[in-house]
Amino acid sequence: MKRYIKYILSMAALTGVIASGCKKDFFNRPPESQTTVGSYYQTADQVKASTNALYAAPWFGFNTKVGWSISELASGNGRTGSSDVVAFGNFSVSNGNFELSAAWNSLFTVVAQANALIANLPANVPASVPASVVNNAMGEARLMRGLAYFYLTRIFGNVPIVENPLLEVSNFQNVNTNPVTDVYKFIINDLKFAETNCTPNVAATGHVSSGSASALLSKVYLYTQDYANARLEAEKVINSGEFQLFGIDIAGNTYEDLFKIANNNNKESIIALQWLANAGYGFGNAVQASFAYSSAITQTGDGYGVLAPSFDLQDAYAANPGDLRRKATIMLPGDFYSYLDQAQGGYTLPANASSQGTHAQIKKYVVGSPADNNGASAFQSTAMNTYIMRLSDVYLIAAEAILGQSANPGVGHGIDTAASTNDATALKYFNKIRQRAGVQQKTSITYRDIIKERRLEFAIEGDYWYDLCRMDGFNSATHPVAISIISKQDRGDSSTDTPPVRYHDATYTPTNLDFLFPVPATEVAADPNLIKAPVPYVFK
Template identity: 25%
Template sequence: MRTFLYKSLLLIALAGTLGSCSKWLELRPADGIVGDDYWKTKEQLAAAVTGIYASMIGLPSGVSDRLQVEYLFMWGEARADMIMPTTNAGNEDIDIYNVNLLSTNSIFSWRSLYRTINYCNTVIVNAPDVPANDPTLTQEKLNNYLSEAYAIRALMYFYLARSFGDVPLKLTATTSDDDLVQLPKTPQADILKQVVADLAKAEPMAVLTFGNRASDKGKITRYTINAIQADVYLWMEQYTECITACDKIISSGKFGLLTGVNLPNLFSNGGNTNESIFELQFDAQAQNPFVGMFTNSRRRYQITPAVMETIYTVDYVNSDSIDYRGSLWVNSGANAVVKYSINATADASYNHWMMYRYADVLLMKAEALNQTGSGRQALDILYTVRRRSHALEQTDLNPSEEDTDGIADFILQERGREFAFEGKRWYDILRNAKRENYRRLSQVLLSMVISTVPPERQQTALNKYRDFNSHYFPIHIYELQTDKNLVQNPFYQ
């Protein structure tokens, strides 16, 4: 299956190309080539693990593609209710907004994620052989490296399963054209089982700290794994397990919510705050793509009217009454997303991409508590997050503690305010819509369509979304042409 390897693209070539992409990306091979003499030293293994992270923030030499975070943003936001294409957007952006999902749309390419998966597989397969050649590599350190590879592989498959449904599952490394295989799709449920298994394997091997803040926030720690576990269990409707995973982070005492005036520091001034759990570290060598996407004169996306009208809202009586998040992360006058461009310019855009932060853990726990009948506890957590951000009274749904659906709606709305433009919105909406066999499809997903899709396209969009198969992307035509074992997802056949 050619998804797993661009011809002649080798793992450590990427690490060499992007060796300085972040503060802690230091080790890289001298010649950028994996040969028979590789996997001999702990330094080579460290460089290989570095290559995994590098694949998430940059591109290997000679590869033309979007950055991975651009895919993660579009997959998580373009089908939801908080962004819309501008007049500068291309037809592919506009098609998604109009619920016209085509297999020729390059936004549905999954190659970036499978490229990262292959780097993880390469480490998982080869790392155990290194101690035989380098006895200075301890078993503990080897386990630490393996935990990073298992966890990132799990994270990539979790994105794929939520985005495409059934996807190919490959757990072996592809290092040459001789290793290319054509694979059929694996059911989403089995993909998620593998994700859970990888995370369970990674958790006891992971470090609690690397000894410095940038690494603790930019690399996989045990707390990162717990955050991914909580997210996966919430998606799978395994609420007790979700709460357990959240409590491992909460009880550590290592994380907290930033106060409202400090919220800008989440995404500027180097990031890596006390609220952060895992964020991708952009810097001068590997800049994020978001200034061009959101804020300059050629921006592709802008906020929807709903962002200020109904999500954050405006207090027209008291001008001093503002939701800090709406005032800091959105330029409402220009309809612009500024979350990732605080203190940034087109020539110096280093703001990090947030994968998980403490507010996410709290709200995931609240959602799980609500689904297990603990509405009062869920509301207590929810109001803690609202208070730190000065959420407006107009957005308080004020549900009773027995109103499970009302609290679920309240949490969903608060997640929209809290994680605006962080690539989570569509997944949050779909998770709530599909809960209990799509019991609330109309109240959650179809109501979103009515509020966002252009009126002349609403009925078509509603008809599409009533088919559960439409909630996942089509497989890109390139994959179907190069892997004859793949079958297009049912809605797009």
């Protein structure tokens, strides 16, 4: 497969090595003229640093725009009129969409970078480096590869599994896709390796641990409806004590504090992308530029208000009176934030703020000016980590797995939305999240309760669309439950009155085909096999 020529630069400050990609898809290999894995990683510290690049630059194309376009616009959490991404909100994404290509390229770049480490480290690290250090780096690389594939298969369905690019490089125009079930098996194998080989209890370093692998494994098992293993892995993480909830296990911090740069790599963070604000384009978190209502917040000339919360998301928070997560996630006119625009005594969202017609703006991942963050933000770039998993996710996974075990619909079937449980352990996990949110505890929970709770907990964190996609079964060709939910969402805009008059002029009923996105046309042109029937993967 042919891709745009890519040069994947791992910052010297992070890794001390430069790796360049070649011209063929998936097969990024460092050239002989550059410092390579084999000649550089000669000490334990250098091997430990070998995985740093996997947490930032390769993810940039996904994180910056298309990641949230898929998760927030397709799910109905957000609204936009921006021509480059509006198609994700009205289910009109074509295979020629530029941002869709960015998703494919970015995620397969993560795979390529991980494969380079997996293929080169063991053979090139001297015996003086402890095996445990090498194994940990290998585990990190396999976790990140598994994570990239978790996104790829949920977005595109059948995708090529590339484990050893050297076996494919001579035949790059005839790479087949592999079935979703094989992709999930591959992901699970990677995560099991990471769980066994990664160092435990490394929270606050920014790197993943064996506990991180267990957490992601619990989520993957949940998606495949292997509820027994989902619960086993989730409770392993909960009981380990490696991670803690802000505002519950850790006093003095709140849910809102999770989204401040000063609290990067906190005890609740399980997997997070690591960004640097002042290291050049491609190495910082660029989402504040799109999310922030105006430059009055960022003080760097950006703040475009491209994404705004839909009325449907606003209604979801309003249905949960007193929910402390609302103000941390979305701004309503009159909301005051003391830690934004501190030089002027704080920031209040203006009464007429309505960049996308919904009279509300995004707050989550909006962190403010350089002065608000000790210099850790810049034009289209902040140092705010991107959460991939937090401990609250694991609690909700455990609660859902317990319910799933009792309902037992069977692997591959949809969620039984009529099922409920009053299991004490499930309620303890579920209500711990609601306790922090400041909302009423429940004495019985259904699947719908859990999905709604996940939406409120992880809105604007890239999760709700994938929850909707799995409601009818993780590999189902039909989506009646999700279609019913989406078709009732208010995705419209409103008048400029105060309070606004809603127009209810944008509701969408997706088809079953809309729950997977097309393989980019540029990739199909280079490799027509990508849209042919998948071929079973031969596991090594």
